[in-house]
Amino acid sequence: MSKTPDSAVRTYIAQHRAAFLDDLADWLRIPSVSAQPDHAVDVRRSADWLAAKLHETGFPTAEVWATPGAPAVFAEWPCDDPRAPTVLVYGHHDVQPAAREDGWDTDPFEPVIRGNRLHARGAADDKGQVFFHTLGVRAHLAATGRTTPAVHLKLLIEGEEESGSPHFRALVEEHAARLTADVVIVSDTGMWSEDTPTVCTGMRGLAECEIQLHGPDQDIHSGSFGGAVPNPATAAGRLVAALHDEHARVAIPGFYEGIVELTDRERALLAELPFDEEQWLRTAKSSAVHGEAGHTTLERIWARPTAEVNGIGGGYQGPGSKTIIPSSAMVKLSFRLVAGQDPDLIEKAVRSWAAEQLPTGIRHEITFGAATRPCLTPLDHPALQSVVRAMGRAFGQEIRFTREGGSGPAADLQEVLAAPVLFLGISVPSDGWHAPNEKVEIDLLLKGVETAAHLWGDLSDNWRDAS
Amino acid sequence: MSKTPDSAVRTYIAQHRAAFLDDLADWLRIPSVSAQPDHAVDVRRSADWLAAKLHETGFPTAEVWATPGAPAVFAEWPCDDPRAPTVLVYGHHDVQPAAREDGWDTDPFEPVIRGNRLHARGAADDKGQVFFHTLGVRAHLAATGRTTPAVHLKLLIEGEEESGSPHFRALVEEHAARLTADVVIVSDTGMWSEDTPTVCTGMRGLAECEIQLHGPDQDIHSGSFGGAVPNPATAAGRLVAALHDEHARVAIPGFYEGIVELTDRERALLAELPFDEEQWLRTAKSSAVHGEAGHTTLERIWARPTAEVNGIGGGYQGPGSKTIIPSSAMVKLSFRLVAGQDPDLIEKAVRSWAAEQLPTGIRHEITFGAATRPCLTPLDHPALQSVVRAMGRAFGQEIRFTREGGSGPAADLQEVLAAPVLFLGISVPSDGWHAPNEKVEIDLLLKGVETAAHLWGDLSDNWRDAS
Ligand SMILES: [Zn+2]
Ligand SMILES: [Zn+2]
Numbered sequence: 025m026s027k028t029p030d031s032a033v034r035t036y037i038a039q040h041r042a043a044f045l046d047d048l049a050d051w052l053r054i055p056s057v058s059a060q061p062d063h064a065v066d067v068r069r070s071a072d073w074l075a076a077k078l079h080e081t082g083f084p085t086a087e088v089w090a091t092p093g094a095p096a097v098f099a100e101w102p103c104d105d106p107r108a109p110t111v112l113v114y115g116h117h118d119v120q121p122a123a124r125e126d127g128w129d130t131d132p133f134e135p136v137i138r139g140n141r142l143h144a145r146g147a148a149d150d151k152g153q154v155f156f157h158t159l160g161v162r163a164h165l166a167a168t169g170r171t172t173p174a175v176h177l178k179l180l181i182e183g184e185e186e187s188g189s190p191h192f193r194a195l196v197e198e199h200a201a202r203l204t205a206d207v208v209i210v211s212d213t214g215m216w217s218e219d220t221p222t223v224c225t226g227m228r229g230l231a232e233c234e235i236q237l238h239g240p241d242q243d244i245h246s247g248s249f250g251g252a253v254p255n256p257a258t259a260a261g262r263l264v265a266a267l268h269d270e271h272a273r274v275a276i277p278g279f280y281e282g283i284v285e286l287t288d289r290e291r292a293l294l295a296e297l298p299f300d301e302e303q304w305l306r307t308a309k310s311s312a313v314h315g316e317a318g319h320t321t322l323e324r325i326w327a328r329p330t331a332e333v334n335g336i337g338g339g340y341q342g343p344g345s346k347t348i349i350p351s352s353a354m355v356k357l358s359f360r361l362v363a364g365q366d367p368d369l370i371e372k373a374v375r376s377w378a379a380e381q382l383p384t385g386i387r388h389e390i391t392f393g394a395a396t397r398p399c400l401t402p403l404d405h406p407a408l409q410s411v412v413r414a415m416g417r418a419f420g421q422e423i424r425f426t427r428e429g430g431s432g433p434a435a436d437l438q439e440v441l442a443a444p445v446l447f448l449g450i451s452v453p454s455d456g457w458h459a460p461n462e463k464v465e466i467d468l469l470l471k472g473v474e475t476a477a478h479l480w481g482d483l484s485d486n487w488r489d490a491s
Numbered sequence: 492m493s494k495t496p497d498s499a500v501r502t503y504i505a506q507h508r509a510a511f512l513d514d515l516a517d518w519l520r521i522p523s524v525s526a527q528p529d530h531a532v533d534v535r536r537s538a539d540w541l542a543a544k545l546h547e548t549g550f551p552t553a554e555v556w557a558t559p560g561a562p563a564v565f566a567e568w569p570c571d572d573p574r575a576p577t578v579l580v581y582g583h584h585d586v587q588p589a590a591r592e593d594g595w596d597t598d599p600f601e602p603v604i605r606g607n608r609l610h611a612r613g614a615a616d617d618k619g620q621v622f623f624h625t626l627g628v629r630a631h632l633a634a635t636g637r638t639t640p641a642v643h644l645k646l647l648i649e650g651e652e653e654s655g656s657p658h659f660r661a662l663v664e665e666h667a668a669r670l671t672a673d674v675v676i677v678s679d680t681g682m683w684s685e686d687t688p689t690v691c692t693g694m695r696g697l698a699e700c701e702i703q704l705h706g707p708d709q710d711i712h713s714g715s716f717g718g719a720v721p722n723p724a725t726a727a728g729r730l731v732a733a734l735h736d737e738h739a740r741v742a743i744p745g746f747y748e749g750i751v752e753l754t755d756r757e758r759a760l761l762a763e764l765p766f767d768e769e770q771w772l773r774t775a776k777s778s779a780v781h782g783e784a785g786h787t788t789l790e791r792i793w794a795r796p797t798a799e800v801n802g803i804g805g806g807y808q809g810p811g812s813k814t815i816i817p818s819s820a821m822v823k824l825s826f827r828l829v830a831g832q833d834p835d836l837i838e839k840a841v842r843s844w845a846a847e848q849l850p851t852g853i854r855h856e857i858t859f860g861a862a863t864r865p866c867l868t869p870l871d872h873p874a875l876q877s878v879v880r881a882m883g884r885a886f887g888q889e890i891r892f893t894r895e896g897g898s899g900p901a902a903d904l905q906e907v908l909a910a911p912v913l914f915l916g917i918s919v920p921s922d923g924w925h926a927p928n929e930k931v932e933i934d935l936l937l938k939g940v941e942t943a944a945h946l947w948g949d950l951s952d953n954w955r956d957a958s
Contacts, residue, residue, distance in 0.1 A: 232812045232814070239777060240777045244775055244776055246799045246801060246825055246827070247697070247827065247897025248896050248897055250896060251782050251799070252775070252782045252788045253772075253780060253781055254777070254779060254781040257731070257802065258734070258735070258800045260803060261727065261731025261732050261803065262728070262732040264729065264731075265729040265732030265733070267725070308707060308716045308720050309707040309711055310706065310716070310721070311852050312852025314719070314721035314850055314851070314852055315718050316718065324719040325716060325718055325719045329718075330713075330717045332713045332718070332816055333722055333805075333806065333817075334724075334806050334814060334816075335805065335813065336724045336727060336728065336820065338800075338803050338804075339801050339802035339823065340802040341802045341823075345699045345701070345801060346802070346823075347825055349801075350801070356806070356807060356813075358713055358717070358812065383781055384778075385777055385778050393811070430712065430714025
């Protein structure tokens with residue numbers, strides 16, 4: 025029987041599986057917690073380790089890039105065919121804090137394999153998912169007999185994702201010339217479940233603001249003045265209430281203007297996912313669903329823009345009571361955005377809406393943080409088709425589609441590099457990102473390797489077709 | 492020229508003015524700060540000092556009454572005519588905290604006279620206003636040649652008013668038999684101004700509650716779950732917004748049921764007061780008025796019930812942002828009540844209103860604190876007429892009417908003793924209650940003495956007429 029490329033890839037992976045897991049375990053032993061200053065040295069060590077490993081893997085270029093915070097790793101392996109497309113893989117090598125006493129069964133930085141699971145902080149988020157690209161590209165070369173990847177392959181693995189990527193945008197802008205890519209592949213998300221392999225087609229964007237409301241110059245007595253002057257805490261409540269209409273739609277004028285609505289096909293595909301609302305509610309630690317009328321829960325969390333109150337405060341919050349009209353109040357809002365929404369226009373809309381809501385006598389200030397744009401890959405995008413085919417070969421199953429409700433630095437890559445962003449992740453919800461006993465399913469990790477091994481050839485072939 | 496009773500009173504007061512002020516200064520030197528545990532000994536010292544002084548004044552009975560907190564002083568001076576009415580004077584001998592560094596020009600507990608002003612913590616609130624009753628009753632006896640007051644005179648001077656009178660209700664209930672009175676005179680309020688002497692005819696009541704709102708069992712990620720589960724901070728805002736309708740009327744069903752509306756005469760009298768809204772706004776540290784449509788500012792603060800947010804909180808309130816749907820939120824509300832409103836019915840109305848406002852998936856708990864009932868003296872009440880006449884003789888001016896927007900322990904006396912509550916105070920807004928450089932205008936203090944000197948005879952005479 026002639027060896028198919030698929031079986032050649034599988035054979036190569038099986039032969040190198042043990043070394044691959046050993047190497048990953050070495051990396052996982054480095055507690056690269058970007059949020060904890062005393063681990064700064066470990067984050068640097070993690071970057072050095074990865075750069076060395078990428079060299080060893082065969083990347084001719086593998087550099088540690090400094091930032092004002094933790095360093096990133098950049099690696100590049102050009103294709104021998106200059107006409108090949110350029111792919112930039114994004115991931116991160118820093119991890120969430122973890123301590124045995126948080127509820128870990130074993131040391132979070134001493135990887136342990138139990139059955140099919142590799143437990144360690146970072147196993148799934150994100151070292152495991154970065155690392156499958158190393159064995160992936162080797163399997164790709166071995167199975168095809170190539171000496172260079174079928175695409176110009178670049179990796180950018182940042183070191184501050186778990187700290188909010190404060191220097192990522194600037195890093196990408198600084199190195200934009202070396203980072204140019206035709207496609208960005210983000211390997212920092214997951215799939216629906218072990219049984220239902222999926223590809224994520226988009227993330228929501230994010231705009232955040234804090235609204236400070238000022239009433240009396242100091243707290244005043246609610247007996248002496250109550251009922252006769254505007255109360256900033258009341259104004260804060262009324263502002264929050266005005267965020268949504270009775271259908272739980274965002275009531276800020278212009279908010280939905282220009283959004284890319286779900287197509288009928290996308291709605292149908294979402295509806296096909298084996299969604300169990302009761303189970304989802306348990307994950308959401310909530311006892312009821314609540315959201316925009318006319319949309320399912322999955323549509324609400326993945327494909328609809330939102331306005332959420334992240335914090336509200338004003339006046340006396342201690343035990344007992346205090347009969348005051350508070351001097352000030354504050355509301356922190358975040359807006360998740362979908363394709364077609366421009367954070368700058370949202371900021372404008374929020375500013376004029378807020379100004380109109382507030383009564384005379386309440387001064388306000390609105391501060392917006394840095395926004396993240398939404399990203400969305402159309403279902404018929406040729407690169408997305410490549411990802412679906414590569415996953416399909418690895419999983420031997422139909423690949424379905426999800427989206428990601430959260431927002432991430434992927435949007436910066438999309439914007440600065442003007443390249444479409446695709447997602448390739450094999451993590452599953454039970455992996456416990458940011459939680460004790462984080463793990464990765466070893467079988468799925470190897471499916472990730474296999475997908476990566478198939479992806480570069482498919483992308484290259486179909487890129488040529490497309491152009 | 493025969494000596495009129497009025498000039499006899501004035502002469503007596505003039506003769507004893509220096510000793511009166513010296514005695515008051517001695518009392519003011521005792522830092523009887525009930526809110527500060529290290530001053531507990533001083534509050535006891537203040538009670539002992541006052542009891543001794545009342546003995547010296549002539550009260551056959553003057554006792555210190557213990558409470559689980561700071562002690563009160565009770566004194567009694569029966570009239571030789573058993574048919575005379577019984578009057579209970581209420582005041583307090585504890586004071587607000589004060590320290591030089593808060594902005595006092597001199598030591599707050601070292602009284603100093605500058606011009607017509609006596610500066611010290613407690614000068615107006617409330618030692619000065621308690622103390623004018625001592626010289627008042629002596630002047631009453633001297634001018635009338637009586638050996639006992641024309642009424643059965645009782646004093647109850649509590650020691651925890653500035654700490655919220657936590658044990659006052661129980662104290663009054665415990666000693667109800669000895670406190671029985673036909674009329675209660677509260678000397679712990681003020682007048683409109685130096686130029687416009689007034690008598691207060693009522694105080695608003697107070698009901699307070701805290702509403703805890705619970706959503707997810709823990710903070711959840713607003714990217715993963717935003718838009719699809721109820722957010723307790725949003726619910727808190729919507730609850731607050733539902734408190735008032737678009738006319739700033741309280742929108743809780745039943746809230747206004749049964750209230751005693753202002754009569755046309757009362758509205759006209761209030762409108763006659765020389766109210767300067769600009770100046771009032773400066774006192775309120777506010778830049779605009781805002782309140783129930785169809786009512787003036789004075790009506791809103793004195794005669795209309797209110798709903799105010801004293802505190803609101805939920806989610807992340809620190810610097811920057813946190814993309815969460817908070818697990819819980821909290822609202823502290825206070826309701827000022829007017830005559831005809833029953834705190835128990837208000838509590839019921841608030842409870843059913845709140846339950847109806849909240850979406851499925853938001854659990855809530857409401858805790859009500861102890862309520863204070865409103866009190867209101869009808870303008871034609873004979874005892875109120877006596878106060879007006881006594882003040883008129885002292886001030887030589889028409890006495891106008893105010894009300895008090897706040898709420899006080901007077902309501903407990905009204906309720907437990909089933910006696911009407913009147914107010915006799917000579918403090919003016921510039922006295923700076925609870926503020927640095929608190930003072931009392933010495934001329935007004937002596938007008939208080941004079942009013943008290945006239946009041947007992949008038950009350951006794953008209954009481955006989957009335958019964
Ligand atoms: Zn991650
Ligand atoms: Zn007082």
